[in-house]
Amino acid sequence: MYNIYHFFESLIKVRPELASVAKLQEYHFNSVPLAYRDNATFPSLILRMHKGYPWPGGEFVEIIDSDSYNVPPFESHIPTGAMSCDMLGHDRKTKIYKSMQAAGEVPGWIHERQVYYLIRGRNNGNSKICLAHGRFFETTVKPKYVVRQALEEVFAGCVEEQALSQDQFDLLWHKLTQEIFSGEARQVSIGAVEISLGIKTNANLGANLLSPFYYPELNDNTLNFVIPNYPADKHEHQLRELRWTLSTHILNQGEQFNISHPRWGDFFVLSYAL
Numbered sequence: 001m002y003n004i005y006h007f008f009e010s011l012i013k014v015r016p017e018l019a020s021v022a023k024l025q026e027y028h029f030n031s032v033p034l035a036y037r038d039n040a041t042f043p044s045l046i047l048r049m050h051k052g053y054p055w056p057g058g059e060f061v062e063i064i065d066s067d068s069y070n071v072p073p074f075e076s077h078i079p080t081g082a083m084s085c086d087m088l089g090h091d092r093k094t095k096i097y098k099s100m101q102a103a104g105e106v107p108g109w110i111h112e113r114q115v116y117y118l119i120r121g122r123n124n125g126n127s128k129i130c131l132a133h134g135r136f137f138e139t140t141v142k143p144k145y146v147v148r149q150a151l152e153e154v155f156a157g158c159v160e161e162q163a164l165s166q167d168q169f170d171l172l173w174h175k176l177t178q179e180i181f182s183g184e185a186r187q188v189s190i191g192a193v194e195i196s197l198g199i200k201t202n203a204n205l206g207a208n209l210l211s212p213f214y215y216p217e218l219n220d221n222t223l224n225f226v227i228p229n230y231p232a233d234k235h236e237h238q239l240r241e242l243r244w245t246l247s248t249h250i251l252n253q254g255e256q257f258n259i260s261h262p263r264w265g266d267f268f269v270l271s272y273a274l
Helices: 004-013 015-020 090-102 143-154 156-160 166-182 232-245 248-253
Strands: 034-037 045-047 060-066 113-123 126-133 185-188 191-194 222-228 255-261 265-273
Touching: 004 015, 004 113, 004 126, 004 222, 004 232, 015 126, 034 090, 045 090, 232 248
Parallel strands: 060 113, 126 222
Antiparallel strands: 034 045, 045 060, 113 126, 185 191, 222 265, 255 265
8 A cells, every 4th residue: 555645654664864865856766666767857756546445546747846946837738636647648658658557557547646755855964855746836828828817928918919819819728728738649741740839837926835934943954744625624634544544653863844825725734853
């Protein structure tokens, strides 16, 4: 049995190594609980699944390294708390499915997977490492509407000059977004062409988890597990899962507290000194 709670437990055990390794993306995580790994594109890791278990695993984990206490831009995707493989494009989805099948997984069993970010920041010889749920970096709208907002800026002049009507723009953004997220290869005279969008997303300032200005509760030289404070019953389920996964001794070594996100409310933090 393996899920994000077990993954965090493994990080607790190797946290001094995580702080000292030159490149976090190149750290040799235990491959047994992984169904997929790729250092070049999102997601960096996919955890194994466990059918029939309340927390079934299968989470996406993206590894991000920063040479400051600023969260770097998110490459090739729009950060979100949950995502399906269909949103990654045809080529990446095919590659992921092959890797999962080779690991004995059934790729389509979980349609939407929880997304986490393992982020390390360094500043003046100090480090902060956070395993944070993707909701912390979410926008208020779904990814396809983020694309719409970007396209609205691109085509604003065309609409203002009436080269495009609003109805034409609505049709254009719908078709472009549909094409981008479908990842379908189109056959042309020279072969197959897949249309993709080069996405680089910067987190809002209030979502800069590493910042001592916004989140002074997160101390230097700590490893932190950051998850949403869901409604009481679901949050209690999370805490039970943590207590079940971590021994009482390990759990008591950590500090538990909340931090307040300007948009999404409180997040629960379990923090350990490096």
